[in-house]
Amino acid sequence: MAAHRRFRHSGLVLVRATTCPDGVTPPRTLDPADPSALPREGRAWLEQVWARTDVREAVELASPALASEVDRVLADHVPARRLRRTVMSLASYMLRWEGRATPFGLFAGVTTAGIGPAVAKIGTAHQPVVRADAEWIAGLVERLEQDEALPGQLTVMTDNAGIVRDGRFIVSRRAELGARSPGAMREASVGLTTPIKYALEQAATPIELDALVERVSRRFSGVGANQVQRLLHGLVGGGFLITSLRPPSTALDPLEYLVRMHRTLPTLATAGDEEAGNRKLGEVSAFQDQLAAISTQIAQHNTATDQSQTASLRAAVTTRMRALQPGTDHVLAADLRLNAHISLPSHVLEETERAADVLLRVSAQPFGTAAWMDYHSRFRARYGLGALVPVRELLADSGLGYPHGYLGAPRARPAWRMLTERDAVLLSLIQEAAMARAEEIALTDADLRPLEVGDQADAVVPRRVELGVALHAVSAEAIDRGDFELRVVAAPRAHTSMIGRFAHLLDESDRARLAGSYTDDDAIVALLSFPPRRPHNDNVVRVAPHSGTAVLPLSEHADATVSDQRVIRLADLAVTADADQMYLVQRSTRRRVIAHLPHALDTSVQTPPLARFLAEVADARSAVFGPLDLGAARTLPYVPRIRYRRTVLSGARWLLTSDHVTGVGDEWETGIRRWRDRWRVPARVVACQGELRLPLDLNKPLDRHLLRSRLERTEHIELREDTPPDALGWIGRPTELVIPMVAISPSRPLPVTAAPSLVRQPGDAELLRAHLVGNPARFDAVLTGHLPALVEQLGGSVRRWWIRRHRDLIRLEAEQYLVLLFRLTDSSQYGTVAARLAAFTTDLRGRGLVGQLMLTPATEHPGHYGDGPAMEAAENVFAADTAAAIAQIGLADSSGISGQAIAAASMAHLAAAFAPDPLSGYRALTNCLKQGAGRLDPGSRDHALRLGDAVGGFAAVRALPGGDAVASAWQARSSAAAAYCRVLRGQCDPVEPLKTLLHEHHVRALGLDPAHEAATGRLARAVALRNLATAQASDGPQ
Known part of the structure; x- marks a missing residue:
């Protein structure tokens, strides 16, 4: 049976199609290796295709250097090698024009499709929309910022992505203008002298340069204004202070932004005589006029309807821009709005929904990437569930830093990859197809189940995805009757978009549909705005925010068109987590923030790691949506x-x-x-x-x-x-559809949060944490045969103690260890207890039980267990549960009853105590533990039901050899759990702590094994359900 639907389309369909005109074909019969063919056929083709105005215009906009080279080659006789290179370059462009739908200059553009009977009509009067190229703008801004007479009314701000480390302020450096790649991570730093530190603090929020000069001069009266100006100018030049001359990525037209900015700067910080000042003012006025004229010409181009007029306007504005900024090859960037009328029936979109469902269902990473699973695990261990950790604190080298594989991460991406059952199944299908010489593998619903990883019910569905498909059909009529094929061509990561950068080409209703696909009533949806690592990529990240969308600016000013209420500050952001997911939170409102990239810029190399982190962390543990992962194949x-x-x-x-x-x-x-x-x-x-x-x-x-x-x-x-x-008979050209979809299931609520606890280092803490590293098969012997004697020796140095077993479920090859935690009477006892632990470990090593002792920082987790009295009450439960777990290990050895059955009964008793009344506790247990499916071991079930019987005060347990110790431990734990429940009820919902207490009991008593724990949970549910049924039967009919 097919799985239930997880996504629904938003009603928006972006169409991407080539604009290749009739008659433009590459010289496919030309053999470039034939020396005689090249001068004759190659040159003839070059002359023929270059005589076409549409070809020249498209190539001149995409590659001015190639256009100039073609002109030179056709104007003179050139060596065969140069002719071949020119012919092959132009032929590659023609091949791309003929066969690719990806938007690029005038070669391919976008439109939208309505929903209805299939129609596909594409004209020729396409509308190019141009703007100043990113590197032309960047070069212009650099020139202006290098002017010593920087306008005093200019606004500056400290780079909010900068960090302080070892007495220096550090910012990331972008690649140089013209760079073909962003290259390795580069940093710039400045020592935090008192004046520099003060200046950066004062510019934490935007401030006029004159006002900053005045503040610094007033604070350091012995420093002259000229010195202060030079200091601040140096901070601007180093990238530590960012000027408002730099257009934010939300400014769709960077030149119009620059013109607007210049108009607000009437004066200059000129020094010297009046004549020099007037001359400078005249130069600035002329410069402003040139910028305004170029901006006006671009606006005229973008509203012109006559194609010949747009071409002449582009030529004129190109000449003007090159004169203003010599040495720049590309001066214009272009998008293209297609002249088309297209509609598609709803069953096409329904098929894309099914495809998205299947891609998610067979995802090789249904619980997030390995990097994020590891990061989530380390976050929980370091800070605890519900801890609200400021982003800056989390990403510092003193925090967790970035997930492995990130630029600048302290941990590299693992070179190895584990083979899974999914790999084996897929390889088997491929081999079967190869043996049968079959051209395709047709998956059925029955085939999908073996390709799933883990329990799909546990996977968190991303809130929004986009799917790119090619639609193949011989005619529009064939589409209407359902005779078509889809081919997945793109499945961008959920936090990115292939549509956003074209939003300005859509009409108002389609922009509203696009905005609606991001809407989440339970969260603040924020657009990430930042300069990419390579300046050229500014061309693809410029996206104006949807109406009402919040903006999260990094390393740039917030656009003045965005209200302050819609600007999310980096300093106001924190990260928290529950057992299944991580969340980005606005600290001031305690609301969830979903930050997204409104474009498809590569995140691993081209995007600053901070922007990538903020985009990914909000759905870090969601199932990874993407193209079909072939895995080992x-x-x-x-x-x-x-x-x-x-x-x-x-x-x-x-x-x-x-x-x-x-x-x-x-x-x-x-x-x-x-x-x-x-x-x-x-x-x-x-x-x-x-x-x-x-x-x-x-x-x-x-x-x-x-x-x-x-x-x-x-x-x-x-x-x-x-x-x-x-396959293209329905439209006559290579075409792709991009469809945004939203999750049908409701979004997850934020967990209850609290500030992270203070981390105390070993030697200076009241809570001592020790790791006994060794073979987990020997841990039971340590717990039952040796640890009680150690605790007795410690006497009055320890108020309470508890244990847990540790196993890394991400890196299964990692060492396992037993965690011992001691709440000391005061921190002065740390050395004494540590010394006894060292002697204890030496004895265990001599007995061949453990390998080594490690003392590590210990942290409390108030976000999950509660704070103050609640935390103390929780520790009492941990200690009582530890005593119960150790007693249960002994009972399993002496009675022959499986430890799993005893633990299941114990979990039911724990839930009954951690509630206002036992029946409420049983109901809470059945709600928080999964029902599961499959046959339970009859013997274990019978033992669990008998030992979990709520009648008689644990009589069934006391009847067993050694059962009194377990019954006494359960009774003590019940008292501690009841007290904890009473205290906790005033702080948060006890449901989440109950899940953790049940999990921790399994870890203490049996170890960390998800499959084994699931089976134990099913036994515990059976006990709870039996006790509920017994209670209901004794009450009689209501």
Whole structure:
């Protein structure tokens, strides 16, 4: 049976399509390896295609350098090598234009589709919308900021992403202008001298430069104003102070922002004679006029309807911009609004919902990435459930830092990957298909279950996702009757978007649908605004916030168009967690914050790690949504198409390495032909390298040459099957749909939160925490045969003590240890108790029971257990539960009854005590422990039911050899649990602490094993349900 639906579409469908006009074709019959063909056929094609105005305009906007090179090559006779390079470069652009729907300049654009009978009409009067290129703007701003006569009315602020470490203020450095990649992490730092520290503190919120000069001068009267100005100018130049000249990423038109900003700066901080000042004012006035004129021309271009007029306006404004900022190649960035009328029937969107459900269902990471699972585990161990930890404190090197794999993280991403049962199942399906020479694997609902990881009921569904698909059908009529196929082409991470950066091209109703897909009544939805690590990428991150959306700015000023009430400050953010998820919280309101990236910029390298962290932490433990993860099969030389119903989840793909095809000339051609024959590679494929995609026809010599040239520059290339020739009949061109979807299930509530407790280091604390590292199979012997004697020796030095067992469920190979916690009478006893522990460990080592002793910082968890009297009452329960667990281990040994059955009965008694009355406790247990499915061991069930009988004051336990000790321990624990429940009821809901107490009892008595614990929980539920039924029967009919 198919699983229940998890997503519903939002009604918005973004259409991405190529604009390739008729008659524009690459020279596919040209053989670039033929020296005689290149001057004749190659040059003729170059002349023919370059004579087309539409081609010239598209290439000039996308690559001015290539356009200039084509002009030079056609104007003169050039060496064959240069001609070949120019022909191949332009041919690559034409191949991309012909075969790719990804928006790029004038080559492809976007529109939206309505919901209704299938219609697809695409015209030619597309509307380009341009703005000043990111690097042109960045170069202009740098010039202005380097002017010593920086305007005094300019607003500055301290970089809020900066950190203080070892007496220095440290900020991240962006890549230089023109850089092709962001490169390694770079930092700039400045020593926190008293004047610099004061200046940075005063600029924590935006302040006019003149006002900051005045404050610093007044605070340090011995320093002249000129010196202060030079100091602040240096802080601006180093990136420690950010000026309001830098357009925030929410400013959709950065040039218009700059013009507006300049208009508010009428004076300059000029020094010297009046004549120099007037001359400077005149220069500034002329500069402002030029900026305004360029901005006006861009606005005229973006509203013009005549295509010839838009081309001439682009040419004019390009000339003007290059004159103002010489040496800049790209001066304009462009998006394209398609001239189209498209609608699709609802059953197409319903099919995308099913595809999204299946992708989530077979996710290889249904509980978050390994990095976030590890981070969540370390957060709980360090701070505790419900602890509200400020973001800055958490990310500091003295906190947890960033999750592993992040830029600048203290831990690198693990190089290894565990093989799972899912890998085995998928590899088996692929092998079966290969043996049958089948071109695809058609998954059924029965096939999906073995591909799931863990219990799907435990997976947290992301609140919002987007799915990109290609729609294949021979006609619009075929779509209406359900004769179509979808192919998944994109599944961006849930906190990113492929739609957001095109929101300004949508009409008002579609923008409202897009905004609605983010709405969450129980949280503040915030758009992350920040400068990317590489300046060129400013072009893809500029997104204006939806009406009413909050903005979270990092390393930039908040846009003046965004009200203060909608600005979320980094200093006001904290992170908390419950047992299943992590949350970002606004400290001042205690509301959940869901920060998202409104674009698809790569987060691992191109995005600052702080922005990535804030975007990911809000749903850190949600199931990872993305393309079908091939797991261990990702390195296979061939994987067939994988389909579910009408959706191709993963197209057929091949890995081609330079070892597969060797030699040059005819030898290489023979090699590629043999490789294609062996692996049944079709002619139409897409070559993929990172984010680059190039459609190829391997039957054509030009395309094979392009493939070979790319293979020479890399170790391998991935080839994916391309769209079937008849699949685009419904629209006539490569097209993709991007559909945002929202989760159907309600969002999770925030846990009860509290400030994290103070961490006291070993030697200076009333709570001593020790780890006994060793074989977990020996822990029972330590607990029952040796630990009680140690506690007796400690006498009056310890008020109470408790234990737990530790096992890392993320890194299963990590050492296991027994945790001992001692609440001392006062901190002065620490040394005495530590010395006795050392002697105790030496004795255990001599007996071959443990390996080593570790003393570690101990933290309380008031966010989860309560504060003050509640924390003390909780520790009394921990101590009583420890005594019960140790007694239960002895009872299991002496009676032959399984420890699991005894623990299940114990858990039911614990729940009964931790409630206003026993029946309420049993009901709470049945609500917080899963029902599960499958057969329970009859013997264990019978023992658990008998020992868990609520009648007779634990009579069944007392009847067993050694049972009195257990009964006494249970009685003492019941008193402690009842007292804790009474105290806690005034602070928070006892349900979450109950779940933890039950879990901790299992850990103390039996160890940490999720599957075993689930079975024990089912036994405990059986006990609780029996006791409820008995109580109901004794009360008679109501």
